[in-house]
Amino acid sequence: MKPVIALVGRPNVGKSTLFNRLTRSRDALVADLPGLTRDRHYGEGRIGELPFLVIDTGGFEPVAKEGIMHEMAKQTKQAVAESDVVIFIVDGRQGLTPHDKTITDFLRKSGRAVMLVVNKAEGMKYTSVAADFYELGLGDPYVISAAHGDGVADLVEEALGLAIAQQPVSDEALDEAPRGVKIAVVGRPNVGKSTLINTLVGEERVIAFDMPGTTRDAIEIPFEREGKQYTLIDTAGIRRRGKVFEAIEKFSVVKTLQSISEANVVILLLDAQQDISEQDAHIAGFILESGRALVVGINKWDGLTSDRRDEIKMDIERKLNFLGFAKLHFISALKGTGIGPLMKSVDAAYKAAMANLSTPKLTRALIEAVEHQQPRRRGATRPKMRYAHQGGQNPPIIVIHGNALEGIDANYKRYLEKHFRETFSLVGTPLRIELRSSK
Ligand code: GDP
Ligand code: GDP
Numbered sequence: 377m378k379p380v381i382a383l384v385g386r387p388n389v390g391k392s393t394l395f396n397r398l399t400r401s402r403d404a405l406v407a408d409l410p411g412l413t414r415d416r417h418y419g420e421g422r423i424g425e426l427p428f429l430v431i432d433t434g435g436f437e438p439v440a441k442e443g444i445m446h447e448m449a450k451q452t453k454q455a456v457a458e459s460d461v462v463i464f465i466v467d468g469r470q471g472l473t474p475h476d477k478t479i480t481d482f483l484r485k486s487g488r489a490v491m492l493v494v495n496k497a498e499g500m501k502y503t504s505v506a507a508d509f510y511e512l513g514l515g516d517p518y519v520i521s522a523a524h525g526d527g528v529a530d531l532v533e534e535a536l537g538l539a540i541a542q543q544p545v546s547d548e549a550l551d552e553a554p555r556g557v558k559i560a561v562v563g564r565p566n567v568g569k570s571t572l573i574n575t576l577v578g579e580e581r582v583i584a585f586d587m588p589g590t591t592r593d594a595i596e597i598p599f600e601r602e603g604k605q606y607t608l609i610d611t612a613g614i615r616r617r618g619k620v621f622e623a624i625e626k627f628s629v630v631k632t633l634q635s636i637s638e639a640n641v642v643i644l645l646l647d648a649q650q651d652i653s654e655q656d657a658h659i660a661g662f663i664l665e666s667g668r669a670l671v672v673g674i675n676k677w678d679g680l681t682s683d684r685r686d687e688i689k690m691d692i693e694r695k696l697n698f699l700g701f702a703k704l705h706f707i708s709a710l711k712g713t714g715i716g717p718l719m720k721s722v723d724a725a726y727k728a729a730m731a732n733l734s735t736p737k738l739t740r741a742l743i744e745a746v747e748h749q750q751p752r753r754r755g756a757t758r759p760k761m762r763y764a765h766q767g768g769q770n771p772p773i774i775v776i777h778g779n780a781l782e783g784i785d786a787n788y789k790r791y792l793e794k795h796f797r798e799t800f801s802l803v804g805t806p807l808r809i810e811l812r813s814s815k
Contacts, residue, residue, distance in 0.1 A: 377634050380458060382431045382433065382459035383432050383465060385476075386475050386479070390496060391435070394463070395417060417432040418633065419432070436452045456488055457486075458631075461488065461490075462488045463491050465494075465495050468500060468505040472509055476512065477512065489538045492509060495521065496521060498521035518530075556605030558606075558641070560610075561610075562636060562644055563647075568710070575712050597610065602719075636668055637666055641668065641722050642668045644670060645675050646688075648675060656695070656696070657696060660696050669725035669806075670702040671725055673705050701806060701807075702725075729772065729804070731769070732766070733772065738763075739763040739764050741764070741796055742761055751788045752785070758783070759779070771806045772802065773810060779814060780813060782813060793807050796809075
């Protein structure tokens with residue numbers, strides 16, 4: 377599981393600045409979830425091979441009893457509950473404030489590992505910046521400048537070390553190798569995830585893993601259908617639930633992100649009885665970003681008319697048009713209808729995601745595509761594509777080698793993707809094309 381770091385502190389101490397620094401180095405998966413998480417942002421960072429999640433919070437004014445500040449405090453609590461380690465940021469130019477003390481009290485009760493970080497310290501002496509903050513009782517502060525990057529790399533390494541140490545050690549007896557396709561079921565609250573999981577796996581199993589006190593983070597539940605093995609991935613929700621976190625939202629972005637990244641195939645559930653919402657689009661965006669194979673289940677189909685079928689298909693095309701590669705299924709998790717075909721698509725998507733594409737086959741397909749339509753010239757040169765090989769699976773990555781490939785535009789890349797997709801019948805998985813110029 378990816379370690380989760382939450383950035384907490386008063387408004388204006390530099391949380392967003394640090395968040396951007398941690399996540400911008402890669403194509404950051406940065407999402408705002410309007411309505412749901414007014415002021416929480418999720419991003420992915422990476423140090424070397426190690427990916428981690430960062431949650432930015434809007435700002436914590438713990439005294440507010442209502443209004444926007446109260447809402448923000450709630451959001452912060454949720455972020456803390458979802459994290460392994462909290463980076464608590466204070467402002468080195470402003471010095472210690474009473475609110476910093478209140479936040480400290482809250483964090484202490486949360487039971488999370490906390491790192492105290494003094495920001496905006498560029499050009500200042502460690503001892504003089506840090507002195508003010510010892511009285512918080514959080515140990516030696518880390519002194520950084522988020523804006524300039526001073527001290528940030530060390531801070532993150534330290535935070536990740538702590539985060540990993542916080543993660544529960546899995547019970548090895550339960551840790552058999554997963555069998556068959558790993559599936560995650562995701563969707564916004566009340567679309568029918570638990571109902572579908574019950575239908576797939578059987579009631580007792582689900583109750584068993586939902587029990588309080590379950591300490592494992594990701595639960596893998598093996599099940600069988602039509603003689604085939606699958607493993608359902610479920611993250612046990614908010615970890616180490618404590619008294620402070622009673623009022624946690626039912627829906628967890630971290631849980632969604634973690635289960636997507638553990639799966640081979642994601643089943644995205646939508647509610648046929650409602651319009652596609654922004655939250656649906658965000659979750660769909662996470663899946664696309666992850667590169668996992670995808671099957672869309674339009675649930676609660678019982679009792680609806682075929683007019684509604686056309687309506688919702690149009691709504692999906694309009695709002696989730698980037699999911700064109702995925703199969704749609706109308707299902708009823710409650711009545712158990714449509715599940716067979718849905719699972720057939722899961723199998724097909726997995727097969728496509730794990731396809732082995734040999735270099736000669738890919739190169740032939742590439743040459744065919746180019747013969748059919750050349751990339752445009754860029755100035756005097758025309759990009760020259762020579763051969764292609766497979767650079768990865770789940771999602772399949774096709775690496776194209778040649779010269780002057782930086783001249784290939786997004787349109788042409790889409791054309792190539794379509795061509796490969798059709799040639800190799802790659803349904804249900806994203807496909808990535810990488811261009812590598814030798815000159
Ligand atoms: P947030 O409200 O905690 O997310 O704070 P922001 O990241 O929006 O930063 C608030 C202000 O502090 C902005 O004007 C930033 O440019 C500034 N700031 C952030 N980090 C630093 C820093 O390391 N040094 C200085 N001098 N200013 C900073
Ligand atoms: P989750 O929050 O995504 O896990 O959703 P649940 O599985 O808890 O379902 C939310 C509500 O939708 C429950 O009242 C379910 O009985 C209902 N529900 C789930 N699937 C269906 C379905 O296929 N048809 C209908 N009509 N209701 C369903």
